[in-house]
Amino acid sequence: MRYLKRHRHVGDPLEAALADTALGCGFARPVQHEVLAGMAAQVPEFAGGRKRALAHAVFTMLGADLAHDDFGPDAFDVDALHPWAAVQVTAAKAVLGRAAGKAPLGAGDLALLASTQRQGIVWEGNFFIHLLVLHALADVPGMQATVDEGLGTALMYQRDDGGMPFVTDTDTWSTVTAGLALHATGAPPPVLHRVARHLLRVQHKDGGWSYTDRAQLPDTDCTTVALEFLHQLDPYAYRGPIRRGLDALLAVRGSDGGFPTYGAGTPSEACMTAAAVNALSTQGHLHHGIIQSALHFLVGSQLADGSFPPGWSRSRLHTLFRAHLAGNHSFRTPPPPIRSMHEQTLSLVRAAQRADGGFGQQDGSPSDAISTSYGLIILTGQADPAPAARATRYLLAQLRPHGGTPSPPDMLGPRPFPYDVPVLADAFALLALGHLSRRIRPCRAAVPGRRHSGSRPVETDRAQHHDAGAAHSTENTT
Structure with missing residues (x-):
């Protein structure tokens, strides 16, 4: 009470x-x-x-x-x-x-x-x-x-604060998300392989992953992110688990080309379909036809204002950032439907950025760290660096002295009941900064006082935003 x-x-x-x-x-x-x-x-x-x-x-x-x-x-x-x-x-x-x-x-x-x-x-x-x-x-x-x-x-599960949790834990979902973020920002390989070994221990016999090792029902969310992480870390060493994970993912694909959250025959969802494209894109052209069909579903799911139907996040930007990446992974020159999807997405995101540089979960809600992380990932894929810079300033201002990132509850389950997993704010903020770091480069400038013959320019800590085409050469990060 x-x-x-x-x-x-x-x-x-x-x-x-x-x-x-x-x-x-x-x-x-x-x-x-x-x-x-x-x-x-x-x-x-x-x-x-x-x-x-x-x-x-x-x-x-x-x-x-x-x-x-x-x-x-x-x-x-x-x-x-x-x-x-x-x-x-x-x-x-x-x-x-x-x-x-x-x-x-x-x-x-x-x-x-x-x-x-x-x-x-x-x-x-x-x-x-x-x-x-x-x-x-x-x-x-x-x-x-x-x-x-x-x-x-x-x-047995009542917490010290008197409250009760929504689930016993979200260890696997937190692990795959944090693992991807750590990889995107260059964490030491021993740390990343330790994460990978844990994921191998909790992989289901059918190849999928669940949000916790206490659950028997695998879900598309965890499976797709685990596949991306393992592929980026070492596609050869983890080829067996990756193959089994891909089989589990393809087994739930819908007849409409989309992917559901749970199980074959359940309704396809935009967010899960985008996540599936991001995972399948790690395999080159192996699943080209399936990816094209999934993108067709994704384009058809976009609403008139540029957003997508509600997913498993309170923030409308969650599906937006995944859909944005899904289109970027598949084409150097996107066809008109994908280009239109990107333009609608960017238009919505630019209009949704607040005066403080951040983003909120919905219209009228205050800026928060997780929504801003989603928005920053999208903004790093465009040529104009100013919106990304404003979002970065907001995000860095949210960091606590120890590095944590406070943010309101973001995840929903069962929809529409929110639950709070604080580590996800840290993971998505780190993931966004990883995307940003791949779009900036040191600007070489001569240091005053070293203009003598033979002197070489010295790198300063200033950064220059890459051109938009550089987005296609970055890692396939969800």
């Missing part, structure tokens, strides 16, 4: 509403509409119905008196869902059904929920789903012992 009280006035409408509701401080109707509408804007269209149901279920669990909407069958259809989503949807259905006085879940649904509960273990490392299942099973005859054991497991 002390943790929640501290988060009632954090400035984030969703977190404040959740804290107020859990503490019994009321959930005013105007706030309800505002918060629920804001949540809907942060999820892809294909997931809108079930995410709206999930949001209502969460607030219902916390004691909010909401009008019980008559959700359509698509909100609870699990046929085409990956395992996490299937359990999440079933639990939400149970909570909303109980609140509306509907018949309890059938035996099959109850068995699915109960199968996630093992004493001392959080299923798939997903603490949110663990708690959601416990709420769904509460008051179900014969489930009291399961709920009690699940609560005991939950209390």
